[in-house]
Amino acid sequence: MILELDCGNSFIKWRVLEAGRANVYAEGVVGSNIALIESLWAVPNLLLTRCRLVSVRALEETDKLVETLVEAFGVTVSCATSAVEMAGVHNGYEDFQRLGLDRWLAILGGYKLASGACLVLDFGTAATADFVAADGQHLGGFICPGMPLMRNQLRTHTHKIRYDDAAAERALERLSPGRTTAEAVERGCMLMLRGFVLTQIELARAYWGDDFTVFLTGGDADLVCDAVPQARVVPDLVFVGLAMACPLS
Ligand SMILES: Nc1ncnc2c1ncn2[C@@H]1O[C@H](COP(=O)(O)OP(=O)(O)OP(=O)(O)O)[C@@H](O)[C@H]1O
Numbered sequence: 001m002i003l004e005l006d007c008g009n010s011f012i013k014w015r016v017l018e019a020g021r022a023n024v025y026a027e028g029v030v031g032s033n034i035a036l037i038e039s040l041w042a043v044p045n046l047l048l049t050r051c052r053l054v055s056v057r058a059l060e061e062t063d064k065l066v067e068t069l070v071e072a073f074g075v076t077v078s079c080a081t082s083a084v085e086m087a088g089v090h091n092g093y094e095d096f097q098r099l100g101l102d103r104w105l106a107i108l109g110g111y112k113l114a115s116g117a118c119l120v121l122d123f124g125t126a127a128t129a130d131f132v133a134a135d136g137q138h139l140g141g142f143i144c145p146g147m148p149l150m151r152n153q154l155r156t157h158t159h160k161i162r163y164d165d166a167a168a169e170r171a172l173e174r175l176s177p178g179r180t181t182a183e184a185v186e187r188g189c190m191l192m193l194r195g196f197v198l199t200q201i202e203l204a205r206a207y208w209g210d211d212f213t214v215f216l217t218g219g220d221a222d223l224v225c226d227a228v229p230q231a232r233v234v235p236d237l238v239f240v241g242l243a244m245a246c247p248l249s
């Protein structure tokens with residue numbers, strides 16, 4: 001079995017694949033290395049042979065996770081690294097190593113699935129947009145705070161913005177002007193995200209007309225998918241790219 005890990009800034013997304021099979025044997029989202037190991041121990045008949053991983057965390061933190069996995073499961077771990085070019089995609093950053101690896105993998109996955117120009121939108125801790133032209137040239141992208149950061153900044157930097165998770169969830173059932181603090185903040189942040197999305201799509205249109213595919217991924221993709229009916233929601237887009245960047249020999 002193969003363990004795949006996407007280590008974001010807030011959460012680790014993991015899944016286990018059976019060698020040679022397409023279906024997912026087990027999967028989850030955890031908040032720490034310890035929680036990851038515990039979740040994996042709870043998977044029935046787990047027999048890991050290989051592991052591939054992408055991380056946007058600090059090197060020391062990633063190294064520690066790799067060490068923990070080697071100790072707990074005796075697996076070989078292969079980590080995705082930056083590249084100037086891969087699978088027909090050319091990294092558009094001035095310094096290719098500065099482009100977040102999760103973005104790079106999502107771009108590789110998107111370009112493969114689209115077989116043409118694509119706009120990749122990822123909604124996690126940060127919200128990101130990346131543009132890949134039909135010839136595989138990555139034009140660059142945009143980064144802004146995602147839903148968790150926007151809402152936490154408001155909570156942290158004001159005295160009177162306070163509400164619980166249940167109120168936050170209820171608030172997003174509609175998008176009319178908020179009549180409670182929870183509604184006003186949650187809906188306001190949601191509209192910021194949607195505005196971000198619509199602006200990216202306008203830009204993609206200016207470049208490519210109607211000839212491009214929009215991909216939505218990341219834990220908060222559901223928050224914006226209504227705003228872009230033409231988009232393909234691909235929750236595992238980073239994993240698609242991960243398999244391309246770390247093929248198992
Ligand atoms: N099962 C889940 N566990 C935790 N968060 C989830 C889950 N499902 C959806 N989410 C949402 O996903 C968001 C986090 O997104 P995601 O996991 O893609 O990114 P991240 O790891 O926090 O950050 P990034 O990958 O951008 O560095 C949270 O705001 C949360 O609302």
Ligand SMILES: CC(C)(CO)[C@@H](O)C(=O)NCCC(=O)O
Pocket residue numbers: 008009056098099100101102103124126128143
């Ligand atoms: C933008 C995030 C945080 C999104 O997860 C990640 O891709 C990252 O840390 N990127 C490095 C900075 C950059 O991509 O320019």
Ligand SMILES: [K+]
Pocket residue numbers: 008102122124218
């Ligand atoms: K991500």
